Structures are given as structure tokens and as C-alpha cells.
Amino acid sequence: MDGRKERTMPYTIGLVYYAGLFYLLNGSDIQLYFKALVVACFFLILFTLIINLKWKISAHAIGSGGFVGALLFYSLFYHQDIIVWIAIAFLIGGLSCSARLLLQKHSNAQIYSGYLLGISVSLLAFSFYSSIVLILAL
Secondary structure, three states, X not given: OOOHHHHHHHHHHHHHHHHHHHHHHXXXXXXXXXXXXXHHHHHHHHXXXXXXXXXXXXXXXXXXXXXXXXXXXXXXXXXXXXXXXXXXXXXXXXXXXXXXHHOOOOOHHHHHHHHHHHHXXXXXXXXXXXXXXXXXXX
8 A cells, every 4th residue: 555545444444443452352351461552552553544644654663663662561561571572573673664665665754753653652552551550440
């Protein structure tokens, strides 16, 4: 999907899917991390959809950054040393983004902004959702 307008419907379907998935998981006993992951994915797609209406941003970079953000949160929140997995995620994300640049599908700005958006939105979504759930549990 090269054009921005071609992406609107798949992103909208993804939003509906993640909203429905969160609704289904909300009453379950599944771990907090997995519920927060669904929230993070929802917001990543939402921001991608909004930005895509005016400017082409790299969804590959957003996804790669979002995955790195999810791993960083897991490492910090659960006090796990998964630095090797985080490094592998950075490497694979870098390869994916490099391929997008080599294929001339995106500019540097689209790649960098997508990666930074992915990491930051993912970390913020995980942090806020986890904080809210923990505060409500008190």
C-alpha cells in the first residue's frame, strides 16, 4: 500500500479489532502486561491513522519501535534482564527500516519519526495503563 489513502481502512479495522480484544480481555485473569500490550497497540494504530491522514509515516518503524518499547517496559516493570532480546529487537527493527529506506518507500524523517513515536507511545501506554490499574487496585 503505497498511498496514504489506501491505509485508512486497514488501520480503522485494526482499531476496532484491538478495542474488541481489550473489551474481551478486560474481565479476564490475564496478566497486566498483556492487557497493557493491547492498549499500546490500540494507541499505536490510532496515532498512525491520525498522522497518516496528513503525512506518510512508516508503519514498519512504528511497529518496530513499539516492540522495543514493550520490551523496555517489560524489563523495567518486571526487573528482568532481557538486554539481549532488546538488542535483537533493535537490530531487526533497524534492518526493517533500512530496507524501507533502500526501497525508497520512506524518507529518513518518516522512518525516524515512526520509530520514536513507536517507542514513546508504547512506553507511555504501558506506563499509564499499568499505573491506573495498580492505583485502582488499592
